Amino acid sequence: MTARFLSPKPHGMDGSQLHASSHLLELAEPLPLDGGQALPGVRISYETYGTLNADRSNAILICHALTGDQHVASPHPITGKPGWWVRMVGPGKPIDTDRFHVICANVLGSCMGTTGPASPAGDGKPWAMRFPVITIRDMVRGHVALLDALGIARLHAVVGGSMGGMQALSLAANWPERAGAVLVIASTARHSAQNIAFHEVGRQAIMADPKWKNGDYYGSGKGPENGLAVARMAAHITYLSEEGMHEKFGRRLQNREAKTFGFDADFQVESYLRHQGLSFTDRFDANSYLYITRAMDYFDLAEEHGGRLAQAFAGATARFCLVSFDTDWLYPTAESRAIAHALNAAGAPVSFVELSAPFGHDSFLLDVPTLDRVIAGFLGS
Amino acid sequence: MTARFLSPKPHGMDGSQLHASSHLLELAEPLPLDGGQALPGVRISYETYGTLNADRSNAILICHALTGDQHVASPHPITGKPGWWVRMVGPGKPIDTDRFHVICANVLGSCMGTTGPASPAGDGKPWAMRFPVITIRDMVRGHVALLDALGIARLHAVVGGSMGGMQALSLAANWPERAGAVLVIASTARHSAQNIAFHEVGRQAIMADPKWKNGDYYGSGKGPENGLAVARMAAHITYLSEEGMHEKFGRRLQNREAKTFGFDADFQVESYLRHQGLSFTDRFDANSYLYITRAMDYFDLAEEHGGRLAQAFAGATARFCLVSFDTDWLYPTAESRAIAHALNAAGAPVSFVELSAPFGHDSFLLDVPTLDRVIAGFLGS
Numbered sequence: 001m002t003a004r005f006l007s008p009k010p011h012g013m014d015g016s017q018l019h020a021s022s023h024l025l026e027l028a029e030p031l032p033l034d035g036g037q038a039l040p041g042v043r044i045s046y047e048t049y050g051t052l053n054a055d056r057s058n059a060i061l062i063c064h065a066l067t068g069d070q071h072v073a074s075p076h077p078i079t080g081k082p083g084w085w086v087r088m089v090g091p092g093k094p095i096d097t098d099r100f101h102v103i104c105a106n107v108l109g110s111c112m113g114t115t116g117p118a119s120p121a122g123d124g125k126p127w128a129m130r131f132p133v134i135t136i137r138d139m140v141r142g143h144v145a146l147l148d149a150l151g152i153a154r155l156h157a158v159v160g161g162s163m164g165g166m167q168a169l170s171l172a173a174n175w176p177e178r179a180g181a182v183l184v185i186a187s188t189a190r191h192s193a194q195n196i197a198f199h200e201v202g203r204q205a206i207m208a209d210p211k212w213k214n215g216d217y218y219g220s221g222k223g224p225e226n227g228l229a230v231a232r233m234a235a236h237i238t239y240l241s242e243e244g245m246h247e248k249f250g251r252r253l254q255n256r257e258a259k260t261f262g263f264d265a266d267f268q269v270e271s272y273l274r275h276q277g278l279s280f281t282d283r284f285d286a287n288s289y290l291y292i293t294r295a296m297d298y299f300d301l302a303e304e305h306g307g308r309l310a311q312a313f314a315g316a317t318a319r320f321c322l323v324s325f326d327t328d329w330l331y332p333t334a335e336s337r338a339i340a341h342a343l344n345a346a347g348a349p350v351s352f353v354e355l356s357a358p359f360g361h362d363s364f365l366l367d368v369p370t371l372d373r374v375i376a377g378f379l380g381s
Numbered sequence: 382m383t384a385r386f387l388s389p390k391p392h393g394m395d396g397s398q399l400h401a402s403s404h405l406l407e408l409a410e411p412l413p414l415d416g417g418q419a420l421p422g423v424r425i426s427y428e429t430y431g432t433l434n435a436d437r438s439n440a441i442l443i444c445h446a447l448t449g450d451q452h453v454a455s456p457h458p459i460t461g462k463p464g465w466w467v468r469m470v471g472p473g474k475p476i477d478t479d480r481f482h483v484i485c486a487n488v489l490g491s492c493m494g495t496t497g498p499a500s501p502a503g504d505g506k507p508w509a510m511r512f513p514v515i516t517i518r519d520m521v522r523g524h525v526a527l528l529d530a531l532g533i534a535r536l537h538a539v540v541g542g543s544m545g546g547m548q549a550l551s552l553a554a555n556w557p558e559r560a561g562a563v564l565v566i567a568s569t570a571r572h573s574a575q576n577i578a579f580h581e582v583g584r585q586a587i588m589a590d591p592k593w594k595n596g597d598y599y600g601s602g603k604g605p606e607n608g609l610a611v612a613r614m615a616a617h618i619t620y621l622s623e624e625g626m627h628e629k630f631g632r633r634l635q636n637r638e639a640k641t642f643g644f645d646a647d648f649q650v651e652s653y654l655r656h657q658g659l660s661f662t663d664r665f666d667a668n669s670y671l672y673i674t675r676a677m678d679y680f681d682l683a684e685e686h687g688g689r690l691a692q693a694f695a696g697a698t699a700r701f702c703l704v705s706f707d708t709d710w711l712y713p714t715a716e717s718r719a720i721a722h723a724l725n726a727a728g729a730p731v732s733f734v735e736l737s738a739p740f741g742h743d744s745f746l747l748d749v750p751t752l753d754r755v756i757a758g759f760l761g762s
Contacts, residue, residue: 191632193623200648201614201654204655230589237579242575245574249574251571251681261514263671267574269577270581277585
């Protein structure tokens with residue numbers, strides 16, 4: 001597949017942030033999709049860190065989560081916040097940019113530069129709900145097209161947490177020759193009924209917002225911000241542990257001495273959730289939220305491979321490492337264990353560790369030193 | 382407190398339903414509330430089953446849950462469905478109407494006849510958001526006023542599941558002489574941060590619906606049905622267990638052979654949740670949902686009693702029975718255990734059992750034969 005690199009936009013450097021290069025690739029050929037269509041004019045926005053070595057063997061692809069993006073270790077262009085994994089990616093860090101060439105691409109369907117529902121279709125208008133429903137494997141097709149364009153035949157490793165882990169698993173199953181190591185953190189090989197249920201609540205909240213307008217809200221002022229905020233609030237609860245929420249908020253009141261006997265955010269946890277919901281709408285497109293949650297709900301790696309998860313890994317050539325967190329109730333340890341068993345059955349080398357951390361699913365993004373050591377050890381060996 | 386019994390409306394009988402008497406009581410004096418106000422003209426809609434004995438000692442008060450009502454064992458007047466606890470209440474059933482006089486009152490703030498936000502205020506217009514924020518204890522004040530009007534000094538028992546259990550605990554703590562036995566099922570002595578968080582999502586979904594109109598939607602066509610449906614969907618997930626959802630739905634598709642690559646309800650769990658959300662709006666008032674969830678979030682029995690839960694039960698004169706379910710993650714067993722410990726510390730007789738049932742929080746409403754035996758044994762002894 002031929003492709004065209006559009007103008008790279010070099011980042012500035014500051015003391016706390018790693019030097020990142022931003023790039024935009026346009027695929028020359030339509031991208032085939034699991035739904036049967038082929039998507040023309042796909043652009044992939046990605047960042048790189050560190051230097052690709054001469055034989056192109058030191059690349060690590062980091063796959064981001066549902067609401068993540070390519071700014072893994074560079075400031076977010078809208079919020080100005082540090083990259084979402086700046087604690088993990090950099091010189092001397094567990095994913096060491098002195099040794100590795102790190103690539104992180106915004107996924108297909110998202111809204112940070114890669115083609116998604118907000119991007120112009122052939123008629124120049126946004127795709128909106130004309131955008132095809134995509135899958136996790138379609139996202140990975142985009143990644144593989146990027147690797148092809150970069151001339152990277154085999155990654156040193158593919159790494160991802162949550163939905164990023166699904167992409168890593170999909171790459172290992174469908175393009176087994178493309179990675180030498182696969183690191184999957186706080187993830188699953190299929191979305192459970194409860195996972196689907198939470199996403200469906202979020203989608204219904206968005207679609208119930210009259211400003212959604214069947215997805216045609218672009219250029220007409222504010223989109224379905226209220227619905228998107230509610231969706232984010234519901235999802236956010238699943239990212240934290242019950243114990244973690246109790247530790248962080250308990251029943252403490254927000255800047256007041258007593259309950260108000262009203263409907264303001266009396267409790268800190270209410271104030272926190274409202275903030276999480278509202279701030280999310282500044283940086284994320286509601287239609288992208290619909291499409292990406294749908295892709296996650298459709299994800300079932302065993303189903304794609306004859307109903308047996310071990311079959312998915314029949315051609316595996318990589319080393320695998322699976323990490324779960326004991327307080328993650330979104331993708332609990334049993335999900336990682338099932339993947340480990342399937343890899344064992346397929347004869348693939350796999351290490352699996354459940355880490356203890358109080359932050360629930362979000363542990364993969366937060367200060368969990370044992371995770372740093374697991375990642376550094378697995379990638380460095 | 383004097384009070385006036387308004388016209389009772391006798392129910393018809395059919396083969397499957399118990400004969401119930403519907404009643405409406407109007408309190409003569411304003412009901413004092415925890416928020417400091419006193420609510421005038423409170424009406425309490427309630428049902429009774431079985432015969433009150435001569436010394437009025439055989440009454441059992443059943444307290445209903447968030448979206449429940451007084452139709453504990455009679456058909457719901459809107460949906461036509463059997464009463465919500467018809468399996469538990471009736472002649473020869475665990476709550477035996479051949480022996481006991483069963484009373485179930487719609488709680489203050491609700492929408493099935495007892496005064497709530499949809500009821501007319503002094504100016505003849507609906508209270509809407511002018512309705513005062515109430516507490517669980519305020520609901521119980523309503524129950525106590527009803528018992529006073531009925532001349533029932535001491536209940537044989539007060540029984541409740543979920544929010545009904547909170548009312549039973551509040552009665553035992555604040556009116557300890559009014560019940561000889563207290564049965565609390567799948568409940569808690571305080572709402573956790575996660576409990577509050579889920580309710581806040583629901584409230585924000587309702588308030589984000591433009592048809593909510595700051596609560597002034599009465600008489601102007603449809604209310605915030607979309608928001609209320611989303612709130613119900615989010616809550617409904619918390620009523621089921623992850624395992625239960627997996628058993629019931631898994632990833633099975635809804636009346637189709639393959640995924641549609643669209644946003645219809647491909648999965649059974651999506652279809653089920655949408656149905657739960659939409660059907661709920663036919664029978665429940667959105668403002669009542671706001672007020673009752675707020676009352677639950679405000680509930681903290683220890684806080685009301687100097688911060689020590691045991692102190693809440695210092696004057697207890699009742700026998701207690703606590704029941705939890707092993708798959709209930711809304712009010713998990715640890716919450717019941719904490720109540721049992723507090724009762725032990727207060728020197729109150731208490732039995733506590735965790736039952737195994739696959740249905741999560743909803744187990745108290747469903748076919749769990751061990752629950753029947755626990756209830757029959759506790760009430761009959």
